[in-house]
Amino acid sequence: MNVLEERILKDGVVKEGNVLKVDSFLNHQCDVELFDAMAKEWAKRFAGKQINKILTIEASGIGMACIAAKQFHCSVVFAKKYKSINIDGDMYISQVESFTHKETNQVIVSKKFLNEDDRVLIIDDFLANGAALQGLISIVNQAGGRVEGIGIAIEKGFQPGGKFIRNLGYQLESLAIVDDMDWKTGTITLRKQD
């Protein structure tokens, strides 16, 4: 079991509606030592890949992406979310539907910071239905770059995003995969990984 999995079992809190609260170490308070261990695990899993840029999305992905960038010796670009924005020729844009907040955001990246030479590692904190991830992959494709891999902290294995992305042939490395949660008992069941 890796350190993130151990931490989820210790400090993750299950709430009604399949919500897993990890705000004490991942997405409100950030345990940077944990991020460091996660970054090293991603570096191991993506060893040999030619990665020159990490792409993430504001806000929760930024911290772990910056710590990961120290392992991959590359820069980070974070996509920005807007409720609505006038289409501007200088931006890659994708539509991302948020299931948590029941709204659609436009996710944008400046064309200056992503192009056809980029070999991109996408990093994010959560993968459930995969809406945000689809938006980020779309942006790399618009740029003509290549998605070398996808590093996720926590995948909700009972939602379809992860399977869909793996079916498309991407190397998706989720450090923890939650197969089941029960808010009444507080039980979290993690998928066994090698």
Add this chain to the structure above:
Amino acid sequence: MNVLEERILKDGVVKEGNVLKVDSFLNHQCDVELFDAMAKEWAKRFAGKQINKILTIEASGIGMACIAAKQFHCSVVFAKKYKSINIDGDMYISQVESFTHKETNQVIVSKKFLNEDDRVLIIDDFLANGAALQGLISIVNQAGGRVEGIGIAIEKGFQPGGKFIRNLGYQLESLAIVDDMDWKTGTITLRKQD
């Protein structure tokens, strides 16, 4: 001249309305090697302070705060911005007026992650009028904690925030202070620092 100052003169772009664009290295694309150098400079300037927590605000502060946390061996808490939120007893809340977007946000931090034992270093990317910073200081005060210092990447020295905060007695360390900008000539004048 420190590396951030050199980088601003090299890659910062002045736009009409006293806008300094640093999105190629600071707040859209993130140069993590630069963040590392900035973190070391803050560690030097705040040497001897007992800091056990870094407080920042989403989104642009998070990356540099996480890299700085590796120098200070502490965790990061990032304040979240909401257009409006029902007052919830579990949150510290402050009002922050954004001059860029002409709107007021509520800035919140969960009470779980900040308390009277905390000795806080506040980190943010920009200081101009100091609206965001006032909100963060207010939150530390609500928690009964102590602001040990404030680390800013870029201060706009021709706007009143920095002077106001220094007058209150806080140790405010801005790695670069822009005293003047001219979008017509692209000139950026930095204040001399020791």
